[in-house]
Amino acid sequence: MSADALRFKLNKKLKVGASRPNNSKNGGKNTQSSHSGIEDGGKGKSKLGLKDKNSHTGQEGIDAKRKLRPMSSDRTRKRIYANQETDKELVSYKKKTLSGKERKRVVKDDSVKGKNSNASSRSMWVSGKLDDGASESKRSSRKVKNAVKNAQVSDTTWAKEVARNKSVKVNNGDTNLSKKHSRSKFGPSKGLDEKPSPSVSVSNSAKKNLRDRKSPDEDIEGEQPKKKSKRVIRIDPYDISNKRLDDGIAIFESTKEKKRDLEEKADISKNAQFREIQPSPSILSFVEDNLLGRRRLIELQRAGYNTELSAPLDNIPFSTSTERERIEENVFRNKLTFFAAAKVSSSFPPPDLPEIAFAGKSNVGKSSLLNALTRQWGVVRTSDKPGLTQTINFFTLGSKLSLVDLPGYGFAYAKEEVKDAWVELVKEYVSTRVGLKRVCVLIDTKWGMKPTDLQLIDLMERAQTKYQIVLTKTDLVFPIDVARRATQIEESLKAHKSVVQPVMMVSSKSGAGIRSLRTVLTKIARFAKL
Numbered sequence: 001m002s003a004d005a006l007r008f009k010l011n012k013k014l015k016v017g018a019s020r021p022n023n024s025k026n027g028g029k030n031t032q033s034s035h036s037g038i039e040d041g042g043k044g045k046s047k048l049g050l051k052d053k054n055s056h057t058g059q060e061g062i063d064a065k066r067k068l069r070p071m072s073s074d075r076t077r078k079r080i081y082a083n084q085e086t087d088k089e090l091v092s093y094k095k096k097t098l099s100g101k102e103r104k105r106v107v108k109d110d111s112v113k114g115k116n117s118n119a120s121s122r123s124m125w126v127s128g129k130l131d132d133g134a135s136e137s138k139r140s141s142r143k144v145k146n147a148v149k150n151a152q153v154s155d156t157t158w159a160k161e162v163a164r165n166k167s168v169k170v171n172n173g174d175t176n177l178s179k180k181h182s183r184s185k186f187g188p189s190k191g192l193d194e195k196p197s198p199s200v201s202v203s204n205s206a207k208k209n210l211r212d213r214k215s216p217d218e219d220i221e222g223e224q225p226k227k228k229s230k231r232v233i234r235i236d237p238y239d240i241s242n243k244r245l246d247d248g249i250a251i252f253e254s255t256k257e258k259k260r261d262l263e264e265k266a267d268i269s270k271n272a273q274f275r276e277i278q279p280s281p282s283i284l285s286f287v288e289d290n291l292l293g294r295r296r297l298i299e300l301q302r303a304g305y306n307t308e309l310s311a312p313l314d315n316i317p318f319s320t321s322t323e324r325e326r327i328e329e330n331v332f333r334n335k336l337t338f339f340a341a342a343k344v345s346s347s348f349p350p351p352d353l354p355e356i357a358f359a360g361k362s363n364v365g366k367s368s369l370l371n372a373l374t375r376q377w378g379v380v381r382t383s384d385k386p387g388l389t390q391t392i393n394f395f396t397l398g399s400k401l402s403l404v405d406l407p408g409y410g411f412a413y414a415k416e417e418v419k420d421a422w423v424e425l426v427k428e429y430v431s432t433r434v435g436l437k438r439v440c441v442l443i444d445t446k447w448g449m450k451p452t453d454l455q456l457i458d459l460m461e462r463a464q465t466k467y468q469i470v471l472t473k474t475d476l477v478f479p480i481d482v483a484r485r486a487t488q489i490e491e492s493l494k495a496h497k498s499v500v501q502p503v504m505m506v507s508s509k510s511g512a513g514i515r516s517l518r519t520v521l522t523k524i525a526r527f528a529k530l
């Protein structure tokens with residue numbers, strides 16, 4: 001047959017083969033697959049080889065096959081063809097070089113090989129492609145795992161963040177995570193949207209991660225905004241600082257405080273008023289002449305008084321003997337003798353002698369003054385405990401005068417009924433006693449007159465009993481205050497009719513003013529008539 005005839009037959013066969021129904025696995029869905037030769041390639045080749053022994057799988061058949069196969073843009077097909085061509089070239093080379101039997105064996109082997117090699121090459125290529133993809137995904141997952149493992153940060157959120165950034169890197173095929181990571185600390189969602197910068201490598205980002213990991217707590221503390229703690233106001237139920245003024249407690253407290261303030265102000269004003277008193281010159285000179293008030297011993301010694309004697313100021317200056325010897329001629333030189341004590345008015349002794357009584361508050365120094373006037377210490381009992389004298393005690397001073405020691409009024413260590421009885425007894429005595437020539441109302445120089453003193457004075461004013469104010473314990477206050485007190489009392493009693501002026505000032509301890517008082521009282525005894 002000529003070459004043209006052979007080409008004709010071959011074309012015809014090929015046409016018949018092309019129009020034949022597809023037996024491939026695709027089942028005709030893809031008509032190209034039957035022609036593509038991925039699965040038919042070997043078969044077609046063997047068929048051609050078997051049917052056309054002379055062709056020896058010649059170049060014509062291959063060209064025809066190429067013509068029948070549609071051109072595809074798929075690279076896989078092109079690669080298969082390339083492999084096939086190289087295989088064919090090898091086969092043809094072996095056929096040319098080898099002898100008959102060997103050539104046949106080679107052809108068989110090659111035909112078998114061709115099937116397998118195509119399949120294997122194809123499978124290898126496909127698997128290689130799949131392997132590449134799988135290995136890449138495995139690598140990425142391994143990187144993520146390593147990143148998470150290396151991180152080992154206590155803060156799980158931070159580790160998750162790193163892993164997320166890594167996964168983003170893998171997904172995007174990007175190597176830069178530094179910016180993402182740094183920003184993802186503040187907002188991970190933002191980090192995913194960030195576009196990576198290609199200039200930074202993975203190693204740099206890992207280093208930065210490690211650097212950041214050194215002080216995660218610091219970052220958390222430093223960068224996390226501090227939550228504002230809510231202020232809790234605790235109300236103390238016992239706190240009355242927020243109570244209104246109309247509350248009972250507040251009123252009670254305020255009234256108490258007001259009273260206290262008023263009392264303090266009154267005291268202050270009283271003291272201020274007292275300091276403003278200007279004593280008269282006669283009183284001031286009397287205080288200075290008698291060395292009344294608080295004095296230093298050196299001052300008494302310079303004045304010539306023997307401080308070793310009792311009541312030194314009651315002695316004559318520069319005198320070696322006591323005043324007792326000099327007053328022997330006077331009434332007060334007589335012996336002081338106790339002769340009666342009365343708790344009630346019915347118990348009063350008969351009024352045979354003119355009487356001088358000593359009244360005043362408890363502990364003011366009544367009994368002490370009796371001893372100082374007569375210089376007979378210990379005849380009349382004294383005590384620093386108020387309320388010692390509880391009866392009206394009658395003393396005779398010679399045969400011409402009687403001295404009466406009255407119980408004190410005001411504060412005393414005694415029952416109220418007893419004290420009331422004392423007051424009533426004293427009131428009755430000073431208002432009804434026949435022969436009472438003078439009542440010495442003793443006032444403590446320091447404290448001045450008290451309401452009880454004024455009550456007694458009012459009573460004697462009504463009874464027209466002569467009374468004279470005697471300031472006691474003058475040695476306990478400054479001389480000027482002695483003068484002020486005397487002036488104050490004189491001013492307050494100016495309107496009184498029964499009062500005998502002047503106010504006497506004495507000190508039973510120092511003896512100051514005793515002689516002056518003795519002189520005044522001696523005149524009473526001398527001129528007193530029953």
Ligand SMILES: Nc1nc2c(ncn2[C@@H]2O[C@H](COP(=O)(O)OP(=O)(O)OP(=O)(O)O)[C@@H](O)[C@H]2O)c(=O)[nH]1
Pocket residue numbers: 361362363364365366367368369381382383384385386387388389407408409472473474475476506507508509510
């Ligand atoms: N510093 C000083 N103390 C005095 C003075 N007169 C009396 N005393 C003291 O005052 C205290 C009371 O003296 P009394 O004489 O007991 O007073 P009283 O007024 O009789 O007292 P009753 O009997 O309780 O009413 C005593 O401790 C005396 O030593 C004085 O002039 N100066």
Ligand SMILES: [Mg+2]
Pocket residue numbers: 366367368381382388389405
């Ligand atoms: Mg007394």
